[in-house]
Amino acid sequence: MDIAKEVLNGNKRAVSRMITLIENKDPVAKEIINELYPHTGSGKIVGITGPPGVGKSTLVDQMIKEWRKRDKKIAVVAIDPTSPFHGGAILGDRIRMQDNFLDENVFIRSMGTRGAYGGLSKSTGEAVNVFDAAGYDIILIETVGAGQVEVDIAKLAHTTTVVVVPGLGDAIQTMKAGMFEIPDIIVVNKADLTGADDAVMELELMLAWAPKIEWKMSVLKTIALENDGIEELLDEVERHWKYLEETGMLYKREETRYEEELVDLVTENIKESVLKEIKSNGKLDMIVKKIVSRKITPYTAADEILAGLKPNK
Amino acid sequence: MERKIRVLTAKLGFDMHNRGMSVVNRALRDGGTEVVYIGNQFPEGIAETALQEDVDVIGISSLNSASSLELMERVMGIIKKKHLEDKLVIFGGIVLPDDVPKLKEMGVNEYFPPGSNVDSIVSYIKENVPQ
Numbered sequence: 001m002d003i004a005k006e007v008l009n010g011n012k013r014a015v016s017r018m019i020t021l022i023e024n025k026d027p028v029a030k031e032i033i034n035e036l037y038p039h040t041g042s043g044k045i046v047g048i049t050g051p052p053g054v055g056k057s058t059l060v061d062q063m064i065k066e067w068r069k070r071d072k073k074i075a076v077v078a079i080d081p082t083s084p085f086h087g088g089a090i091l092g093d094r095i096r097m098q099d100n101f102l103d104e105n106v107f108i109r110s111m112g113t114r115g116a117y118g119g120l121s122k123s124t125g126e127a128v129n130v131f132d133a134a135g136y137d138i139i140l141i142e143t144v145g146a147g148q149v150e151v152d153i154a155k156l157a158h159t160t161t162v163v164v165v166p167g168l169g170d171a172i173q174t175m176k177a178g179m180f181e182i183p184d185i186i187v188v189n190k191a192d193l194t195g196a197d198d199a200v201m202e203l204e205l206m207l208a209w210a211p212k213i214e215w216k217m218s219v220l221k222t223i224a225l226e227n228d229g230i231e232e233l234l235d236e237v238e239r240h241w242k243y244l245e246e247t248g249m250l251y252k253r254e255e256t257r258y259e260e261e262l263v264d265l266v267t268e269n270i271k272e273s274v275l276k277e278i279k280s281n282g283k284l285d286m287i288v289k290k291i292v293s294r295k296i297t298p299y300t301a302a303d304e305i306l307a308g309l310k311p312n313k
Numbered sequence: 314m315e316r317k318i319r320v321l322t323a324k325l326g327f328d329m330h331n332r333g334m335s336v337v338n339r340a341l342r343d344g345g346t347e348v349v350y351i352g353n354q355f356p357e358g359i360a361e362t363a364l365q366e367d368v369d370v371i372g373i374s375s376l377n378s379a380s381s382l383e384l385m386e387r388v389m390g391i392i393k394k395k396h397l398e399d400k401l402v403i404f405g406g407i408v409l410p411d412d413v414p415k416l417k418e419m420g421v422n423e424y425f426p427p428g429s430n431v432d433s434i435v436s437y438i439k440e441n442v443p444q
Binding site for chain 1: 314315316317319338339341342343344345346347348349350351352354357358361362364365366367396
């Protein structure tokens with residue numbers, strides 16, 4: 001199978017295979033990505049993040065349904081944590097999205113974080129590009145249950161939605177750095193629970209102090225299980241895209257995304273080649289021994305290693 | 314290359330057991346595999362998930378001996394139709410004693426009866442997963 005060609009034709013099996021190749025860091029993947037890349041750039045990337053158990057997967061399920069009514073082709077990347085101890089994972093987001101399993105125009109893919117700590121997996125960006133090239137209009141990314149610092153989604157998505165529920169804390173929580181610095185839209189889900197209006201009020205109060213930009217962020221209420229508030233959420237996401245396009249911010253976001261990805265790629269490559277060199281000739285062991293016996297400091301050792309590297313021609 | 318084994322687990326049809334499935338899922342997780350757990354599903358949903366998730370193994374559980382065989386026949390039929398025959402298919406739960414050979418005949422790779430050691434399921438998968 002010519003995977004690149006079949007992905008561009010929208011062949012589901014090819015898309016599925018390609019994501020596996022990327023996740024497994026198969027050398028073939030790089031060449032196929034190079035072929036696909038010129039065909040990307042038209043899909044809209046929507047991030048859904050927030051603490052575990054707030055209803056992200058259920059919300060995504062309803063968003064898929066609603067966007068299908070608007071005749072959009074939808075891909076979902078659902079990320080769950082990989083165990084740092086055994087390397088295994090339970091990928092359990094899909095179970096909430098059962099209503100959309102058999103829709104020809106919906107593709108759901110689950111991923112483990114595989115050692116990444118920003119709420120995504122290292123392959124998420126590339127998987128998004130595969131879906132984009134395969135003709136999906138909207139790519140929804142559901143992050144792992146995120147706390148305060150898992151904010152990588154904001155660099156990848158065009159529109160980041162932070163989902164919370166009533167009772168997660170007072171106004172101090174909304175002032176803290178991290179999670180509440182990234183949203184373009186805030187959703188208070190399970191809005192039928194006591195305290196929903198208080199939560200909305202506190203979040204709106206926080207927004208009053210937000211830096212003044214043209215985008216007026218809103219706090220929306222949803223009850224995902226009852227499909228309540230979903231239409232309004234989609235309208236808001238689409239309004240945000242319009243804002244991004246009209247102000248040129250879309251281009252800015254893409255720049256941010258690819259600067260980040262490029263720096264990551266270069267850093268990763270340098271790291272791998274440096275480690276390969278110092279591990280292969282036993283140099284690493286030798287230097288570590290010197291550090292442990294206090295003959296040399298870690299800083300001097302690092303300088304020495306870097307100075308001794310042969311520059312790549 | 315950093316390959317990981319991906320396993321789809323599902324309960325067949327309306328089968329409402331839970332604990333055994335959770336124990337197996339946990340064991341698979343601790344065995345280092347990625348488990349895509351989809352709860353209760355009918356054959357169509359199981360096969361489509363296997364395709365989209367590109368899993369190596371399909372693990373199906375059912376305690377309903379009356380409907381297991383018929384539904385498994387449908388599962389295997391759709392797997393063939395979607396050209397997913399390269400997946401390792403394992404079945405755990407209850408079937409009538411006479412039906413066990415029929416499972417194998419329809420292409421199920423292994424049957425794990427009640428009382429099976431969970432570790433034996435994990436090691437079976439690791440030893441037999443298609444390369």
